[in-house]
Amino acid sequence: MSKKSGPLSGLRVLDMTRVVAGPYAGQILGDLGAEVVKVERKGEGDDCRRVGPPWLKQDDGTDRVGDSTYFQAVNRNKRSIAVDFSQPEGAALLRQLASKADILLENYRTGTLDKYGLGYEQLRSVNPGLIYCSVTGFGQTGPYAHRSGYDYLVQAMAGLMSVTGHHDGVAGDGPMRVGVPIADITAGLFATIGVLSAVNHRHSTGQGQQVDVSLFEAQLSAMLNTFSGWFNGNVALGRTGNDHPSAAPYGVFEVDDGHILIATFNDREFGRLAEVLGHAEWADDERYATMGARVAHREDLRQLVTRALKGKGKDEWVKIMNDGTVSCGPINEMADLAQDPQVLARQLIVSQQHPVVGEVKSAASPMRFSETPASYRLPPPQIGEHTSEVLREWLAQDDTQIEQLRHQGAI
Template structure:
C-alpha cells in the first residue's frame, strides 16, 4: 500500500462537534475501549466500530427490553457505543485484514484493547501501520499496559475492572472497615483508564496535526487507577503509613463523608473551617465552631467520632429533603441518590444527562447517560443510538472506494457483514 492523504467523505463530517473531521477506527470491545471512543464520537469524531462477524461480546449481555423482538444489543452495548458506525470484518482472512488496513490508512486514530501482541500477529502493528500512515495516532488500553512503554511482568494477564481496582490500590482504601476491602460500584477500573486514554489520544492528535507525525498512546488500567488514588502514594512516602479502608470517613478531613438520614444517607464535606462554622450554625450547634476541640480541621480529625455524633443527631431524625432545605447552598452537601431519584431530579433533565434513544426491536425509547462535557460553541451530543451489527458496512466500504458488486461478493464470502 502507498501512503495517501485522508479521503474523508463530506457525508461523514456532518457533525459540528469540536472533533468533526477526525476519523477513528475503533477495534475495542467491552467497556474501557468503547467508553473512550464514544467520548470522541460524542464530540464529532467519525468513529468506525470494527467488530468480529459475531459482534462485540457485550451485544448479548443485556439487559434487554421485555418487548425487544430483535435483541441485536441491550443496555450495556447501547450505553457505550452511541454515535458510532458499525462494520463487521473477519480478520482471520487476508481480505478482511486488507480492508482493515485500508480503513486505518484513511484514519487519524486507531484504538484497540486486545492483549499485547494480537495486532502484531495480524500483521497490523503500530510500526507497520505508520509506514503507510505516518500521522496515525495509535491508542491502546490494556490491563497492564503495552511492553513498548514498560514491559510489565503481568503484560499477558487478562484484566477487567475488578482487577485494576484491586491492583491499582482503589479497593485497598475502600470498605466499611480496615479488614474489608470493597469493590467500587461503577466500572471505574475501566472508565477512568478510558478517560485517560482519550486525553492521551487528543494530545497526540494535536501534535500530529502540527507536525504530521503520529505516535503510540498506551494506558494501563492499573496505572490509571493508581493515578486516581494518588493520595495513597504520598501518604506512604511521607509518613510510612499504609492506608487502609476508611469506611465513610476521610483520614485527613472532618467532617467529610456520609451521614445517616431518616430515609437514607447524605454527604457533607466541610474541607475548611469556614464551612464548618456554617454547618455548626445550620444544625443548631454554633458553639462547636468556637470550641477548641472542634474549631480546626486538625482538632476535628482527632475527635472525629464526636463530630459525627453531633452531625447525626441532626441528620438521623430528618429526611434527605429536610436536610437539603437546611444545608443546601450553605455547605458542600448532597443526598445519596438512587437511580430513581436521579431520574426525578430536575438537575439531570436541564443538564441533558438522561437522553432518550431508539432501541431497535422495542416499541419505546430507552434512556442512557448523556454527554457530561459541555462546550459552548461546539457542544457534544447524542446524535444517534448504538449501531446494529454491520449496519454501516456498505457506506463504510463505499467510502474507501469499493463498488457495490464487490461489497456483495465480500458479504457472500462471509468476509464482511
C-alpha cells in the first residue's frame, strides 16, 4: 500500500452510484487519491453485489452467494455507508454529507433524486462549489431521458452490435455484443474526465456545476471509424468478425498449436511481415503493396500468410515477429495473464484483504505518475461497513446522534 498522496488527494467524493459505470468512475477517483464514500441502499446495497455467479470464494472453497466477483472490479478505495434516503432523516443526512463534499456521483433515473431534495439545483443551494455528476442511460434531456439504460441495450442502440460479430453468411452471423460492458466502461471514463474538468473550472472560479454523462452518448462517441465512415463517407462498415474493415492482414491466424494475432496497420510493417515469413516479394506485388490493395485481396493474402505460418507454434512465431518489429501476440485466456511477463513486471494485479473472505484481486490502475502514484488503500467494502466512521469524520456526529439515526431507520 502506497503511503504517498495521489494527485486527487484532498478531494471528497460522495458516490451514490450502483452497478458499473458510476462505480467505475468512483474507483478511478479513489485510486488517484480522492476520499470516496459509497452510499448504498440499506439492507440491499449496490445491485452489482448480487450480479453473479461467479461469487467470491470463502476459505472453505464454497461460494459466498450475494458477494459477486463483479462488485470487486469497480469498488476498491471506497468506504461504504448504508442510508435509506426515502426516509426524511436519511435524505437530510445525505444533504449534510453533500454540503461537505467536493464531488457527488449519481446514476439514478433522471429526476429521481429531485423527489428527495437531492437533485443538483437543490444541493447547489447548500454547496455552490459542488460538482454533481449524473450518469444515466440517455442523458438529462431528450425523448429518452427518463428511460432506463443498461450496457447491453446501449451497445445495441448506439450501433456497436451492428459492427460486432461474424460476416453475413458465416455460421453464427448476426449482431453480437462485446464481451465486456464497454458502454459502462466508456461512460465511467467520460464521467471521470468530466468531473476533473469541472474541478479545474472550480479552481478558477470557485463554482461547481452539473456534469451530464450518458451511456448512449459515451458509446456513440467511441464508435470512431464506424461513425465517421457513415457520416463522412456514406459507408456502413458492417460486421467484419476478426477482420479489420480497413486493414489487412490484421486479425487471427492459425499456427501449429493454436492461434496468434497479427496486426499490420501500414505498408512498412507489412513489408517487415513479408520478410519474416520468407516472402519479401509480397511487398512489391501490386496486389499487396498498399493497404487498399491488401484489403481488396484480403482472402488471397490470408491464405498465403496461413500457409507461411505452418511449421511453427505460437511462442516461436510471437518471438520471431516481435524480433522483426511486426505487431503480434498470443490470444490469452484470463489464466494466461497471471503468468504474463508484462503483467508481472508492471504489477498489474492488485491484491487486497477482504474483511470476510481474505484476498481479493483487481486490475491495477493503468495510469502511472512519476510523482503522485495511484494507491490501493481500501478493499471493496461491505454494505454500511463505515457508516459510523464516516458520520463522525465528515459531520462530527457522536454516538448518541448516530444511534438516533439508526432508531429512525435512516441508517
